[in-house]
Every structure is written in C-alpha cells, then in structure tokens.
Amino acid sequence: MIRILIICLIFFYPNKLLALIEVDITRGNLNPLPIAVSPLSIDENSRKNFEKILKKKNIGSEIAIIVEKNLKTSGLFNPLNKDAFLQAPDIANLKPRFEDWNLIKAQALITGKVNFVEEKLRVEFRLWDVLAGKEMMALAFTTVPNNWRRVGHIITDKVYERLTGEKGYFDTRIIYVAEEGPKTRRIKKLAIMDQDGANNKFLTLGNELVLTPRFNPTSQMVTYLSYFKNLPRVYLLDIETGMQEVVGDFPGMTFAPRFSPDGKKIIMSFAKDGNSDIYTMNLENRIVEKITNHPSIDTSPSYSPDGKYICFNSDRSGYQQIYIMKSDGSSVKRISFGNGLYGTPVWSPRGDLIAFTKLHKGKFYIGVMRTDGSGERLLTENFYQEAPSWSPNGRVLIFYRETETDDKGEGFSAKLWSIDLTGYNERLVNTPTDASDPSWSSLLSN
Amino acid sequence: MKLLFSCEKVIKRNIDQGAIMKLNKILKNAFLIIVACVALSACATTTKKSGQMQGDVYTGTDTVEYLASGVPDRVFFATNESVLTTASRETLRKQAAWLRKNSNITVVLEGHADERGTREYNLALGERRANAAKDYLMTYGISSDRISVLSYGKERPVDSGSNPLAWSKNRRSVTVKAN
Numbered sequence: 168m169i170r171i172l173i174i175c176l177i178f179f180y181p182n183k184l185l186a187l188i189e190v191d192i193t194r195g196n197l198n199p200l201p202i203a204v205s206p207l208s209i210d211e212n213s214r215k216n217f218e219k220i221l222k223k224k225n226i227g228s229e230i231a232i233i234v235e236k237n238l239k240t241s242g243l244f245n246p247l248n249k250d251a252f253l254q255a256p257d258i259a260n261l262k263p264r265f266e267d268w269n270l271i272k273a274q275a276l277i278t279g280k281v282n283f284v285e286e287k288l289r290v291e292f293r294l295w296d297v298l299a300g301k302e303m304m305a306l307a308f309t310t311v312p313n314n315w316r317r318v319g320h321i322i323t324d325k326v327y328e329r330l331t332g333e334k335g336y337f338d339t340r341i342i343y344v345a346e347e348g349p350k351t352r353r354i355k356k357l358a359i360m361d362q363d364g365a366n367n368k369f370l371t372l373g374n375e376l377v378l379t380p381r382f383n384p385t386s387q388m389v390t391y392l393s394y395f396k397n398l399p400r401v402y403l404l405d406i407e408t409g410m411q412e413v414v415g416d417f418p419g420m421t422f423a424p425r426f427s428p429d430g431k432k433i434i435m436s437f438a439k440d441g442n443s444d445i446y447t448m449n450l451e452n453r454i455v456e457k458i459t460n461h462p463s464i465d466t467s468p469s470y471s472p473d474g475k476y477i478c479f480n481s482d483r484s485g486y487q488q489i490y491i492m493k494s495d496g497s498s499v500k501r502i503s504f505g506n507g508l509y510g511t512p513v514w515s516p517r518g519d520l521i522a523f524t525k526l527h528k529g530k531f532y533i534g535v536m537r538t539d540g541s542g543e544r545l546l547t548e549n550f551y552q553e554a555p556s557w558s559p560n561g562r563v564l565i566f567y568r569e570t571e572t573d574d575k576g577e578g579f580s581a582k583l584w585s586i587d588l589t590g591y592n593e594r595l596v597n598t599p600t601d602a603s604d605p606s607w608s609s610l611l612s613n
Numbered sequence: 614m615k616l617l618f619s620c621e622k623v624i625k626r627n628i629d630q631g632a633i634m635k636l637n638k639i640l641k642n643a644f645l646i647i648v649a650c651v652a653l654s655a656c657a658t659t660t661k662k663s664g665q666m667q668g669d670v671y672t673g674t675d676t677v678e679y680l681a682s683g684v685p686d687r688v689f690f691a692t693n694e695s696v697l698t699t700a701s702r703e704t705l706r707k708q709a710a711w712l713r714k715n716s717n718i719t720v721v722l723e724g725h726a727d728e729r730g731t732r733e734y735n736l737a738l739g740e741r742r743a744n745a746a747k748d749y750l751m752t753y754g755i756s757s758d759r760i761s762v763l764s765y766g767k768e769r770p771v772d773s774g775s776n777p778l779a780w781s782k783n784r785r786s787v788t789v790k791a792n
Contacts, residue, residue, distance in 0.1 A: 350773035376768060378732060392736075397763065399736070420740055420764055423733040436737065438764065441695070441744030443737040464737040480734060486693070487734055510731035524731050550775070553731045569728070576773035604732070 187296045187303055188274055190243050190330045192562060193589075199245040200330070203273035203297075204235045206249070207290065208257035213283035220312045227256070227281045230290065233319025234277060234326070236363060237337045241327065242592030247273055260293060265300045273297050277326060288312045292322050294329055304329050316365055321612055336558035337362060340608045341565065342380045342389055342406075343583060345369060346601040350572070350579040357391060359406065362607075364597045370404065379423065379554075380404075381606045384516075385430035389606075390414065392422050401435050403450075415448045415455055423466045428474050434458070436466040445479055445496075458496040469513045469521075470494065471538070478502075478512040478521050478538075489523055491538065502540030511554050514538075517561035520588075524553040524566075533566050535588065546590040559609045562588050565596060567603040670698055671781035676771045680788060684711045687787040688746060692727070692780075695741040697749055705746055708788055709753035719791045722746050724764045727780035732766060739764030746786040761791065 207227035217226040238244035253267040260278035279292030291307035324335030345358040357370040380391035389404045401414040401421040424435040445459040459465040463483035489503040489512045503509040507527025525532040534545040552568040565585045583596035665673030671689040688701035724743030726735035743762040772779035
C-alpha cells in the first residue's frame with residue numbers, strides 16, 4: 168500500500184572521483200553544511216489538481232519544506248532562508264546560476280519539479296554542488312498523491328546518502344506508547360507516527376496497559392506487551408490489518424519482546440516463581456526455546472544484526488549488568504564493568520556498538536559501548552531516561568525521558584528525545600500526548 | 614523537624630572546631646571526623662524514622678489498606694531487593710491466618726517497583742517480590758492454587774512523588790482479594 172515506485176533514474180551519480188562536497192557524520196557537526204532547498208517548481212495545471220486532491224495550495228513548496236525540516240533536524244545541514252533565494256524554482260531546476268547561490272553562501276542546492284501525470288504525483292529533483300558548479304544527483308519518483316510526505320522523506324534520504332556516504336533514516340516511522348492521565352493511573356495506548364511526527368495514529372484504545380512495542384525489521388509487524396484481561400503477555404500486531412495474537416502459551420508473564428533481525432523469531436523474557444529467563448519463539452513453526460537458565464533476572468534481550476549473538480541484562484552478579492552470549496545461550500560473558508547499574512542493551516544495526524541505559528548515583532544516562540564492553544561513552548545525563556532505540560542507519564538514538572515531580576507529586580511528564588551517536592544534536596521529538604518506549608522502524612523504501 | 618535541626622547544629626560545631634584545630638595532630642583530627650560521622654548517622658536515622666522509613670524500607674501506614682481487621686494488605690521492600698523484612702513477615706503471617714480462616718478466598722499478589730529502574734527489569738523485579746510474598750504464605754500452609762501473582766513493575770505507583778519516601782511506598786507487594 169505505502170510502497171512507492173521509483174520509476175526512473177534520470178541520470179545516475181556522476182563520477183565520484185571529482186572532489187565534490189562531503190559531510191562527515193562521525194564527529195559532532197558544529198558547522199552544519201549550508202544548503203538551499205529551492206521550492207519544487209510546479210505548473211499551474213498540476214498545482215490546481217493537487218490542491219483539489221490534497222488541500223495544499225502549493226504541493227511543490229510543501230515537499231521542499233519537509234526536506235528542509237528533515238535536513239535541519241539531522242543537525243548536519245543548515246537550510247538557508249528562502250527569502251534570500253534569487254533564482255525562480257523552475258529556472259533553477261533547469262540550470263542553476265551558481266554565482267547567485269554562492270552569494271548566499273549555499274554550498275549545496277536542491278531543486279526539483281512536480282507534475283500531475285495520470286492522477287499520480289511525479290516528482291523529480293536534483294542535487295547540485297554550488298562551489299564545483301556540478302550536478303551531483305538527479306532522480307524522479309511517481310506515486311499516488313497521498314504519499315507526498317514520503318516523497319519529501321525519500322528525497323532527504325537520497326540527499327543524505329549522497330552527501331554523507333551513509334543511508335538515511337527519514338522515510339521511517341516510530342511506534343511508541345502514548346500516555347495520559349495522572350502518574351498513579353496512567354492510560355497507555357500504542358501509537359505510530361512518521362519519524363518527523365506527522366500522521367500520528369493511535370493503535371489501541373487505552374482499555375488495557377500496553378508497553379514496549381518493537382518493530383519487526385523486515386515487515387510492518389509489531390510485538391509488544393499488553394495487560395489484556397490483566398494477564399501481561401507478549402503480543403504480535405499487524406499494523407496494516409490490525410490483527411493481534413498472543414505469542415506462545417506461557418503459564419505466566421512474558422515481557423521485553425524483540426524481533427530477531429530476520430524477523431522470524433521473537434525473543435523475550437518469561438517470568439515464573441520469581442525467576443525471569445530469556446526464551447525465543449519461532450513464528451513459522453511456533454517452536455519455543457529456552458535460551459538462559461539462571462535463577463537471576465535475565466531480561467531486555469536484543470540480537471546482533473547478524474543474528475549470531477544476543478545482548479541482555481541480568482542481575483546474576485548481584486546487580487543489573489549487561490551480558491552477551493551466543494544465540495543458543497552458550498558463552499555468556501559480562502561486558503559492563505563501569506560504576507553503576509546497566510540495563511536495556513540494544514545492538515546497533517551496524518553491529519559495532521551496544522546502546523544502553525545506566526543508573527549511577529541517582530542519575531540516568533544513555534550511552535554506548537563496543538560489543539566487548541570497551542569504549543563506554545555516555546551521551547546524555549538526566550533525572551530519568553531509558554530505553555534507547557537505534558535509527559536504521561545506526562547514527563541516532565531515540566529514547567524517553569520522565570520529569571521529576573514537585574513536593575506535591577505534580578508536574579510529571581514523559582517525552583521522546585533523540586540524540587546523535589556523537590552526543591550532539593539532542594532534540595525533543597514532538598508528540599500530541601506524553602510518550603514513552605519508542606521503537607524506530609527500518610527504512611520503508613529501500 | 615526540631616530534632617533534625619539540632620542534629621545539624623551539632624555537626625556544624627564539630628566541623629568548626631576541626632577548622633580551629635588545624636595545627637593539631639592528624640590522629641586527633643581523625644577522631645573528630647569519626648565523632649562528626651557518628652553525629653551525622655545518628656541524625657540520619659532519627660530523621661528517617663520520623664519520615665516513616667527504616668533503612669530505605671517503608672514502615673508507615675499511610676498507604677496500607679486492610680483485608681480484614683488487623684490484617685494489612687501490603688509489604689514493603691528495600692531498593693532493588695525482594696527480601697522480606699521482619700515486619701513484612703509478620704504482616705504475611707497475619708494474612709496467612711486470615712486466609713486459613715477464610716478458605717474460599719483466593720488472592721492476587723501484585724508486585725511493584727519504584728520508578729528508579731528500567732521498565733523491563735522492574736517488571737521482573739515486581740514478579741520476584743510478589744513471589745517472595747507468595748512463598749512465605751505457602752510456608753504458612755496456603756495452597757499455591759489460591760494465590761496468583763501479577764507484576765506491574767513501575768507502572769502503578771501509589772505515590773507520585775520523586776523522593777525516597779514516595780519510592781519506598783511504591784516498592785511493595787499488595788495482596789488483593791480475587792473473588
């Protein structure tokens with residue numbers, strides 16, 4: 168349904184040997200690249216047609232605004248103010264007058280064109296290197312008009328990839344828990360939105376407590392914990408159809424679910440008689456396997472992207488710490504040895520790092536460490552924050568933060584935040600209600 | 614409050630004296646620090662008691678409800694712990710006696726954690742706490758088919774405060790009548 172057809176590539180990337188602009192994303196970027204996003208040009212006839220269908224006056228400008236906002240949020244780019252643009256969008260897309268763009272200090276320029284073609288939206292865009300005076304990329308998409316926001320996200324992904332050398336993360340969604348009501352009687356619902364906060368939708372009604380939704384990396388399936396009928400169990404939900412089912416037949420609480428990287432298994436904890444161990448269930452043949460067998464609490468499991476290893480937290484040492492093991496449960500090894508407690512390990516989609524929550528001296532930190540536990544780096548400190556989830560390119564973490572209440576126990580709120588792996592670019596992610604437990608989807612289009 | 618205030622004064626005076634006796638020998642200073650520490654810890658215990666906590670276990674009755682006359686419905690735990698305190702065991706013995714007298718009643722033990730932990734670990738911790746209570750009831754002759762266990766982790770605090778006393782009230786296992 169929401170698939171976009173990339174119909175034709177006009178010209179593919181020109182010769183990479185030319186020294187064109189590049190953006191380094193491995194360091195905190197204190198000098199974001201100045202970029203001009205020209206409104207996409209549109210002929211009067213197409214404009215009127217889209218206005219009728221989408222109730223947007225100028226869809227070309229709207230798409231450009233999405234690209235601009237995405238680029239700004241990434242922290243790597245500095246989109247320039249449109250008022251300073253000298254060249255009209257249609258002419259710029261044919262052949263920019265580079266001196267004009269140079270004058271306003273733009274180093275890169277995005278131009279484009281929107282057409283109404285057989286009831287569909289056709290968008291073409293070009294990325295230009297202003298200093299070198301060269302076209303870096305040109306692409307065109309055709310899709311149903313309702314997908315116009317996704318077109319903006321895909322353009323951003325392509326530009327980001329061309330300029331940084333790494334895949335983008337803009338054509339993605341976030342599933343999370345929407346929260347309302349007093350702290351002692353919170354009402355929680357599953358909710359989903361685009362990465363930029365648009366198209367927010369509630370997936371459950373709030374009749375029962377729901378927690379920790381996580382995306383299947385390969386499809387539009389979600390696994391989460393629901394207190395349906397006051398029995399806390401792991402569920403599967405198909406976002407497209409709304410179909411739900413309980414995962415497995417366990418005589419007690421199952422929780423902390425996550426998918427395996429191939430999307431074929433669910434890994435989770437099962438608690439019985441005061442002991443929580445890690446189990447997997449194969450979604451194809453329903454076979455359940457016990458992975459850990461220890462009288463301590465073993466929970467928050469997460470697979471490595473190749474599926475060969477699992478990281479999890481356990482209090483087998485007396486306190487909550489991070490461990491890794493082979494996916495069959497053998498070779499368990501503790502990797503966190505710093506001061507404090509460590510929880511919620513999540514393996515980066517790039518495979519090289521594990522993100523975690525740390526509690527030390529009454530403060531909560533989101534941090535990352537290498538998979539052998541070395542190179543621990545704390546990215547952010549706060550009164551309460553936890554549960555990081557990686558962007559699909561492994562460059563950004565989204566997590567939630569709760570505020571300290573006042574003397575009367577008031578002023579509680581929970582919000583989503585994101586931060587770059589570099590520790591820079593910390594941002595509040597806007598949600599219509601309070602929010603927690605975010606999980607980032609894979610790229611919707613590849 | 615008054616007690617706390619005077620305690621602080623005692624410590625302060627000790628420290629002041631320490632500053633004056635800068636030239637004295639190290640040994641003497643060390644002794645003084647010990648004195649100050651003793652004064653401090655004495656002070657800490659008095660304030661904690663007045664705040665209805667022993668160590669960091671809640672000992673008050675603000676949030677407690679009663680299953681029957683003289684039978685409190687809940688027990689409290691130290692941070693990160695699921696060990697039953699002496700007071701908890703006494704409460705659970707009363708619950709066991711009440712359950713023996715009312716053999717048709719079944720109960721749910723609801724285990725909870727405070728907000729100072731990760732959500733998933735707290736779910737496991739709540740389950741462990743409720744099971745500690747369940748095991749104790751069973752040793753006093755209550756059949757396991759009459760007791761079910763439900764963990765809420767940090768999801769259902771009774772006190773919405775962000776302070777040690779509020780957290781101590783929230784680290785609990787509550788026995789709830791199921792029928």
